[in-house]
Amino acid sequence: MRPHDATPAWDREIAVPFRHRVWFTDGSLDPANPAFAHALRCACPGREAPRRMAAFVDSGVLAAWPDLTEKLYRYLLAHDGLPELMWVESMQGGEACKNDPSCVEDVLDAVNNVKIDRHSVLLAIGGGAVLDAVGFGAAIAHRGVRHVRMPTTVLAQDDSAMGVKNGVNRGAKKNFTGAFAPPDAVVCDRAFLATLPDAVWRGGFSEAVKIALLKDPALFETLERDGPAIRARSMDAAWPVIMRSAELHARHIMDGGDPFETREARPLDHGHWAAHRLESMTGFELPHGEAVGIGLALDTVYARRIGLLQQEQATRILQVLASLGLARSHPMLASMDEVLWGLEEFREHLGGMLSITLMRDIGHPIEVHEIDRVAMEESAAELLKTNE
Ligand SMILES: NC(=O)c1ccc[n+]([C@@H]2O[C@H](COP(=O)([O-])OP(=O)(O)OC[C@H]3O[C@@H](n4cnc5c(N)ncnc54)[C@H](O)[C@@H]3O)[C@@H](O)[C@H]2O)c1
Ligand SMILES: [Zn+2]
Structure with a gap:
């Protein structure tokens, strides 16, 4: 070692590949529709130990689709090799979830409580705001667990869910706290768009x-x-x-x-x-x-x-x-x-x-x-x- 040498001991480029997978579909939770099952299998590939899943659903989506949780359970049961759904929680829809730090805390608590490890998956169903907040929780829990986005608004499907950004607001500053973390799968289901307010x-x-x-x-x-x-x-x-x-x-x-x-x-x-x-x-x-x-x-x-x-x-x-x-x-x-x-x-x-x-x-x-x-x-x- 030469203490005053400006040359680094080594200087290497590291490439970290990731896959970007997006599905466009209609009626993703109809058991006859294989798209969501395929997305989950890709996001969470087969291994010996059982895989687990926790889901956060936009409160606006739950209000418009009151049987959504039941449909989700039924869908997962109808297909082999999918993760076990351990937890479903509602998250306040809209910008409110990005302004309230307790929403990200809720995601971290769920990951901890139901033992979502790095081979399990966090599912976010909702508008761009809920996807941003859940994605941020997924990015920082265990330094990053797998996450699947199911965007339910026009903006989330035509823009926000496609990217690699996650984050929440801090004070009046938009997206001040966040992380780049590509989703493991994105399923855009046009059926959700029918219940959007104008x-x-x-x-x-x-x-x-x-x-x-x-x-x-x-x-x-x-x-x-x-x-x-x-x-x-x-x-x-x-x-x-x-x-x-x-x-x-x-x-x-x-x-x-x-x-x-x-x-x-x-x-x-x-x-x-x-x-x-x-x-x-x-x-x-x-x-x-x-x-x-x-x-x-x-x-x-x-x-x-x-x-x-x-x-x-x-x-x-x-x-x-x-x-x-x-x-x-x-x-x-x-x-x-x-x-x-x-x-x-x-x-x-x-x-x-x-x-x-x-x-x-x-x-x-x-x-x-x-x-x-x-x-x-x-x-x-x-x-x-x-x-x-
Ligand atoms: N990460 C990114 O790259 C990126 C890019 C663009 C925008 N964004 C963020 O996305 C957010 C805006 O997202 P948005 O336009 O999707 O709106 P939103 O997430 O704020 O949702 C708007 C409202 O629609 C409701 N809702 C959602 N889906 C519904 C459905 N299917 N039926 C009935 N109600 C439903 C929600 O509960 C909420 O009240 C902003 O926070 C913005 O900063 C992020
Ligand atoms: Zn934008």
Whole structure:
């Protein structure tokens, strides 16, 4: 050993492979449907010792599907080689579970009490918030137990469940405490979407608009054509959009070379700097999906005002949001001093340089590193005025 040598003793790259498996199905808990059984077998491959499972279910899902626990038990009994369900618990749905630290504690207690080891599985059934909170518990219990996501909202199926992020809020800071932990399987069951309240249904399509803007002009055109049908809850119109949006999110995360977000550019966070800020300014009363719609509108008007985006394209984007029934403004946009703090939080979260994704055309994103505060304030004023 040479105490003053700057050269490391060794310097090796370690690759840790993981599998990303997603199912799209209808009626996943019908015993005749093999998708969920296959997902569980993949997530929790066969071994001698019996495997165990604990499940957390979104309280909103349980209210809409009161026989869900019974169906889950029946499904597991109908198939061979599946883990034994040791525990089912309701978790408060919506942002409340990410704001209440006792929800993650409940997950850790369940893992401990029913002995979920690293060969067992935690199942999360619910919206993006419940998946985030349960996934975080799964990531830190025993330094990571297997977890399977069953997303039950549009947003969770077309975006959040595809990723590798888990986490909860701390104080007013969104997703401050969290972990990157890929799920072992994801089962998107469109049957769940039928019981969504209208606002939750609509809110989920803001992420589809976002990913279409970033990556897929054809998907954007589909949204332009089918926006009114989607808003009227046509599953025929909505399901292909949800699957395509999920695929684009998954591809970006898994094939984009930066699944754990070590780089500064975060295109999937387009529209999110303002969205996260508005969520926190409203005490999380404004749901994420709706906030993203407003964040997209704000960044669209801003891009047009600074001459980056043509008027015609900006109008198309604002119209698509409107046709899906998404709000493009919020009274809090009158407090732009406070909203603009979101940029500082975003910079802090990225760790150094500010990097905001804007659109210069549909399908053509660009990273900018500075925001003109006056033009952003004028953009907010314009949105407030057009929505009066
Ligand atoms: N991890 C990620 O990569 C990622 C990505 C995007 C968003 N998110 C997070 O996802 C959360 C938003 O998720 P969301 O839009 O799915 O909403 P949500 O989880 O807040 O749920 C909204 C409401 O719908 C109810 N609900 C859920 N499924 C239902 C069903 N099938 N029938 C009836 N009611 C149902 C819930 O109980 C809740 O009241 C935010 O916290 C956001 O930060 C995470
Ligand atoms: Zn989002």
